[in-house]
Each structure stands twice: as C-alpha cells, then as structure tokens.
Amino acid sequence: KNEVEQSPQNLTAQEGEFITINCSYSVGISALHWLQQHPGGGIVSLFMLSSGKKKHGRLIATINIQEKHSSLHITASHPRDSAVYICAPRRGGADGLTFGKGTHLIIQP
Amino acid sequence: DAGITQSPRYKITETGRQVTLMCHQTWSHSYMFWYRQDLGHGLRLIYYSAAADITDKGEVPDGYVVSRSKTENFPLTLESATRSQTSVYFCASNLRGSYNEQFFGPGTRLTVL
Numbered sequence: 001k002n003e004v005e006q007s008p009q010n011l012t013a014q015e016g017e018f019i020t021i022n023c024s025y026s027v028g029i030s031a032l033h034w035l036q037q038h039p040g041g042g043i044v045s046l047f048m049l050s051s052g053k054k055k056h057g058r059l060i061a062t063i064n065i066q067e068k069h070s071s072l073h074i075t076a077s078h079p080r081d082s083a084v085y086i087c088a089p090r091r092g093g094a095d096g097l098t099f100g101k102g103t104h105l106i107i108q109p
Numbered sequence: 110d111a112g113i114t115q116s117p118r119y120k121i122t123e124t125g126r127q128v129t130l131m132c133h134q135t136w137s138h139s140y141m142f143w144y145r146q147d148l149g150h151g152l153r154l155i156y157y158s159a160a161a162d163i164t165d166k167g168e169v170p171d172g173y174v175v176s177r178s179k180t181e182n183f184p185l186t187l188e189s190a191t192r193s194q195t196s197v198y199f200c201a202s203n204l205r206g207s208y209n210e211q212f213f214g215p216g217t218r219l220t221v222l
Binding site: 042 | 139140142144151152153154158159163165167168199207208209211212213214215216
C-alpha cells in the first residue's frame with residue numbers, strides 16, 4: 001500500500017470553479033509539501049505545512065496532523081492552473097520527501 | 110547564476126556506460142537530494158545528503174553512486190547504465206532542518222539505449 005494517497009488522480013473543471021485535491025498519508029511526518037509541475041516542466045514548491053492552514057493568492061493548503069490528511073484548494077480556477085499537483089510528506093531530519101502519484105488538473109476556458 | 114542547476118539537461122547513453130549527472134546550488138543549503146520521476150511510479154528518492162561528506166540511501170539507490178566533497182555540489186553517477194534507469198532526474202536542496210521549503214533543479218532527462 002502506498003504511504004501517500006492522493007485523490008482525485010485526474011480532474012477536469014471549468015474556469016472559475018473551486019478545486020479541491022486531497023492527500024492522505026500513513027506515516028508520522030514533520031511537514032508536508034504541495035508541489036506543482038507543468039507538462040514537461042520543472043517542479044515548484046507551492047506550500048510547506050506543519051500545521052493549520054496557509055494561503056497564497058488563490059491557493060489554500062490545510063493540514064490535519066492527527067488525521068494524517070491535507071487538502072489543496074484553488075479558488076477561481078484559471079486555465080494556467082492546469083498542471084500536476086503533488087503531495088509530498090516529509091518524515092524529518094535530512095530525509096527526503098515521499099510523494100503521492102499526483103493529481104492531473106485541467107482547467108478548461 | 111543563483112539557484113540550483115543541473116547538467117546536462119538531456120543525455121542519451123548506451124547500456125553499460127558510466128554517466129554522471131551534476132547538481133550545483135548557490136545557496137549553501139546543507140541538505141541535498143536526488144529523485145527520479147517515472148510514469149507509473151511518480152517521484153522517488155535515490156540518495157540524500159545532510160552535509161558535505163555525509164550521504165545516505167533513499168528508496169531506490171541500487172545502481173547509483175553519489176559523493177559530496179563540497180557543500181554546493183552533489184553529483185549522481187550511474188556506474189553501469191541500464192535501460193531501467195531511463196528517467197527524469199531531479200536534484201533538490203533545502204536549508205538544514207525539515208521545516209524548510211525544498212527547491213528543485215530543472216531536471217535531467219536521461220535515456221539509456
């Protein structure tokens with residue numbers, strides 16, 4: 001069983017819709033990252049969370065450490081938000097990230 | 110240039126050849142990482158390093174060797190490349206500690222024929 005489960009795997013929505021991507025993990029962590037990857041592109045860190053909620057522009061990320069669950073929300077979605085979003089928990093120390101399989105998001109005009 | 114760079118960006122090699130992928134960061138970050146990204150598997154950790162001369166295996170280290178003689182460089186060597194090592198390789202770094210944002214290099218697309 002994968003340590004990190006993301007849902008949905010694929011999501012197509014219309015411009016302006018509110019988007020939610022969920023991430024559940026099974027191990028204890030120190031922090032959780034949300035990453036964005038455009039087709040053929042590099043990986044960009046959107047958020048690093050250890051508790052609560054963070055907001056950056058139209059993006060909001062939340063985490064519940066006790067329930068081992070995090071969500072990424074996109075408000076007023078736009079076609080430029082089309083990308084793969086990856087949940088990446090981190091156990092601690094110098095350990096690297098573990099990764100969900102990603103959510104492939106397409107926002108249609 | 111400031112940031113984290115990888116070279117080469119694209120590489121085609123043959124089975125059995127040795128290949129070295131370079132990673133360089135200008136932030137003096139203590140922690141550095143190598144990941145590979147494959148369809149169906151997503152991203153996986155190959156090796157990581159907490160500081161110069163300190164390295165450790167990640168999830169998929171077989172067939173790879175790393176070194177870190179200087180803080181800013183973290184080369185990844187495939188000693189005898191195999192077709193299964195065809196992948197996109199990402200280097201990453203962050204400040205010491207697990208509560209810091211991790212920054213990724215642009216990636217190296219490696220094809221082993």
